[in-house]
Amino acid sequence: MSSRSEVALRLATSADAAALVNVFSTAIADQAPNFYTAAQCEAWAAALTSERAVELVSDHTTYVAAIDGTDEVVGFATFVAPDEFDMLYVYPDYVMQGIGTRLAALIEQHAQNLGVHELRAAVSDCARLAFESFGFRHERPHTTTVGDQSFSVTLMSKALG
Ligand SMILES: CC(C)(COP(=O)(O)OP(=O)(O)OC[C@H]1O[C@@H](n2cnc3c(N)ncnc32)[C@H](O)[C@@H]1OP(=O)(O)O)[C@@H](O)C(=O)NCCC(=O)NCCS
Structure with missing residues (x-):
């Protein structure tokens, strides 16, 4: 893939499910080893199955960035009702x-349109700086479980105007 092409954002469709799995597992394989153990990275990268990716599109609101x-x-x-910024990869x-x-701004806009006053996210150590730059503040540390692995994450939130 060239990294120089223009990228446009749109709502995901079920036809994007395989691409979501690929972006998810590749992003984790690239970024997570700097923050989590090999066993944690493996469990996390395997967590988005094709079935779950279809659910992200059909049951929740997912935007994609595509060339x-x-x-x-x-x-x-992905935004999960009532107020969760669930995925960003x-x-x-x-x-x-x-x-x-750009994706975070779309999620915020979508939440705002639904009347959400505070957007919440459980943010991995890999993404904390990015969420800080989106204007999220730290609420508290949290432990989450994926497969057979525990992860330290940060519960963060952003008040929407
Ligand atoms: C987190 C992630 C989605 C950021 O995507 P991105 O397209 O690189 O984000 P942007 O280019 O818009 O950068 C957003 C901000 O985060 C900062 N940032 C992003 N990645 C960073 C990194 N690895 N180290 C330091 N800062 C980083 C950028 O500098 C930017 O800050 P600025 O606006 O103050 O300059 C991407 O790195 C990723 O997929 N990470 C792995 C998966 C993951 O952890 N997802 C979140 C699960 S909770």
Whole structure:
């Protein structure tokens, strides 16, 4: 994939499910080893199955970032009602180009349109700086379980105007 193409955001469809799994597992394999053990990374990367990816699209609100004019997905974000910013993943070749920020802004806009006053997220150590830059503040440390692994994450929130 070229990292120089224009990227456009749109709502995900069920046809994007396989791409979501690929972005999810590749982003974790790239970023998580700096923060979590090999066993934790493995459990986390395996957590998004094709079935769950279809649910992200059908049962929740998921936006994708795709190379303009193509179906090549390079990032995605999911909102889970009533107030959770649940997922944010960007393909390694495309990080640090503002795509996460653009996806986060869409999630915020969607939540705001639903009348959400405070958006919440359980944020991995890999993404804490990014969420801080989106204006989220730390609530408290938290331990979450994925597969047979425990993870320290940070519960964060952002008041919406
Ligand atoms: C977190 C993630 C989605 C950020 O996506 P991105 O497209 O690189 O984000 P942006 O380019 O919009 O950057 C957002 C901000 O975070 C900062 N940032 C992003 N990744 C960073 C990193 N690894 N180290 C330091 N700062 C980082 C950027 O500098 C930017 O800050 P700024 O606006 O003050 O300059 C991406 O790194 C990722 O997929 N990580 C692995 C998966 C993950 O942990 N997801 C979250 C689960 S809770």
